[in-house]
Amino acid sequence: MTTEQSPTRIPVGGTAGTDPYEVLVGRQLLGELPGLIGDQVKRVAIIHPEALAETGDALRQDLAGQGYEVVAIQVPNAEEAKTAEVAAYCWKALGQSGFTRSDVIVGVGGGATTDLAGFVAATWLRGVRWIAVPTTVLGMVDAAVGGKTGINTAEGKNLVGSFHPPAGVLCDLAALDSLPVNDYVSGLAEIIKAGFIADPVILELIEADPQAARTPAGPHTAELIERSIKVKAEVVSGDLKESGLREILNYGHTLAHAIEKNERYKWRHGAAVSVGMHFAAELGRLAGRLDDATADRHRTVLESVGLPLTYRYDQWPKLLETMKVDKKSRGDMLRFIVLDGLGKPTVLEGPDPAVLLAAYGEVGQ
Numbered sequence: 001m002t003t004e005q006s007p008t009r010i011p012v013g014g015t016a017g018t019d020p021y022e023v024l025v026g027r028q029l030l031g032e033l034p035g036l037i038g039d040q041v042k043r044v045a046i047i048h049p050e051a052l053a054e055t056g057d058a059l060r061q062d063l064a065g066q067g068y069e070v071v072a073i074q075v076p077n078a079e080e081a082k083t084a085e086v087a088a089y090c091w092k093a094l095g096q097s098g099f100t101r102s103d104v105i106v107g108v109g110g111g112a113t114t115d116l117a118g119f120v121a122a123t124w125l126r127g128v129r130w131i132a133v134p135t136t137v138l139g140m141v142d143a144a145v146g147g148k149t150g151i152n153t154a155e156g157k158n159l160v161g162s163f164h165p166p167a168g169v170l171c172d173l174a175a176l177d178s179l180p181v182n183d184y185v186s187g188l189a190e191i192i193k194a195g196f197i198a199d200p201v202i203l204e205l206i207e208a209d210p211q212a213a214r215t216p217a218g219p220h221t222a223e224l225i226e227r228s229i230k231v232k233a234e235v236v237s238g239d240l241k242e243s244g245l246r247e248i249l250n251y252g253h254t255l256a257h258a259i260e261k262n263e264r265y266k267w268r269h270g271a272a273v274s275v276g277m278h279f280a281a282e283l284g285r286l287a288g289r290l291d292d293a294t295a296d297r298h299r300t301v302l303e304s305v306g307l308p309l310t311y312r313y314d315q316w317p318k319l320l321e322t323m324k325v326d327k328k329s330r331g332d333m334l335r336f337i338v339l340d341g342l343g344k345p346t347v348l349e350g351p352d353p354a355v356l357l358a359a360y361g362e363v364g365q
Contacts (some may be wrong), residue, residue: 007032008059008222012145012165013237025226025358029150030059034115035067036168038130043069044211045094047117049077052109052135059108059133068186071097079111080263081116082151084160104167109267109268110136110183111143116159118149122164129167135175137142137187138270141194141228146236146246152265156325157257162185170227176216185214186270188305191224191251193277196298197251197337197345202227203301212306218351248345251337252277257362258322259311275363283359285336287348296343313364316357 007026037044044063048056053074073093075081105128107117112179114132121130132144148297160291176184188206195202205213205220212218238245256276260267281298284290299309313321323334334356338348 003237008226010226011237012233018169019165019167019274021166021168023171023229025140025171025173025222025229027172027174029172030062030133032168032170033059033063033131033133035069035106037063037171041068041102041104043071043099044096045090045099045103045105046070046072046108047075047090047113047120048072048108049075049081049110051077051112051158055108055135057108060295069097071099074136075116076114078110078196079112079152080139081112081180082158084151086116086154087120087123087151090116091124094120094124099124099128101128103128105130107115107131109139111139112135113215114139114144115150115161118147118166119151119163121160122149122162127164132166132169134169135170135179136179136186137176137225138189138190140169140171141187141232142224144171145229145232146249156261156322157265171229171327173216173222173225176221177296179216181214182268184216185306188213188266188274189270189277189302191303192251192301192307193227193249193251193273194228195301196277196339196342197248198231198234198292198343199227200342203297206305210301214305239260247335248337248346251345252280254323254326254334254336255279255319257326258319261322262315262318271308274302275309275311278302278309279359280336280338282362283348283351283356285341286355287338287351289346289348290339291341294339297342310363310365311338313361316360318365319360320356 006026010023013020046056046059056072060070073090075086099262105121107114114134121128134140134144147163147165149164150158215285252273255357256272259272278298281295285295333350336348337345340346
């Protein structure tokens with residue numbers, strides 16, 4: 001178990017010329033922030049959502065008290081922050097405060113905020129250091145690890161972005177204590193994904209007590225988050241730019257991103273990923289890749305924590321068109337991650353349209 005005295009440190013290896021960094025998981029971790037920022041830094045910009053105005057202000061005062069010049073940049077909540085207009089607003093604030101290449105950006109919030117903060121850091125002066133302080137389950141296990149940064153456009157999610165790993169990630173579990181239950185449960189989808197593609201112990205911990213898994217007060221919260229981060233850290237350490245192995249992290253995401261776009265990003269990411277994994281399990285089964293027991297296990301695990309399994313059947317033609325322009329497609333060739341078995345992800349390229357439709361038939365309602 002993680003204790004307040006000693007956070008768990010998970011290394012993420014540097015590849016392709018990037019520096020290695022650590023993800024810290026524990027409680028009361030903000031004391032670690034100055035060490036990550038460094039004493040050669042003059043200015044720090046804190047990018048935070050409206051919902052975390054108090055946190056942003058407390059952090060600003062704390063860092064100012066330690067001698068840094070601090071500018072707090074408040075952005076809209078959730079996916080509304082991930083636009084070119086908001087990025088431009090951040091660039092303007094950095095310009096007005098004289099932000100140089102030796103200064104540091106701190107992104108505090110959920111996955112959308114850290115995606116934006118990382119993108120702003122990647123593009124300001126062609127790249128400045130940044131630190132992620134994720135405050136949601138999704139932000140901790142997914143968005144803040146791996147260096148993918150980006151914003152959305154009218155045409156789709158994360159189509160504009162950059163690979164720009166942070167200098168460090170602080171996952172303070174205390175931030176989860178006040179997270180609304182639906183947001184907490186949404187993050188479990190990415191944890192369950194890590195269980196299916198790489199670490200079945202995750203599934204066993206959730207299955208042992210699904211109700212406890214739905215709350216940060218559960219006995220396995222720290223272990224579930226640490227195991228999920230380790231899965232992602234291992235994958236991205238070997239493949240920063242999604243040329244091969246990293247694609248397995250997209251399990252359930254091809255359909256999920258199409259659903260999110262169709263819902264104009266009003267659906268929670270984890271809810272869409274849950275439906276996407278149910279679809280991927282059925283696709284794997286119908287393609288003759290996945291055994292019935294593991295396919296069925298998707299349904300039972302996801303349902304046990306209260307994640308959705310279905311989406312509107314009549315939307316299939318629109319979802320199919322959206323998936324064809326997904327950034328994971330190659331030309332018009334649809335690619336899905338499916339399982340050959342528990343913990344055995346693989347690529348299914350150009351599946352038969354009839355098989356796709358049949359798989360969606362298990363999801364659609």
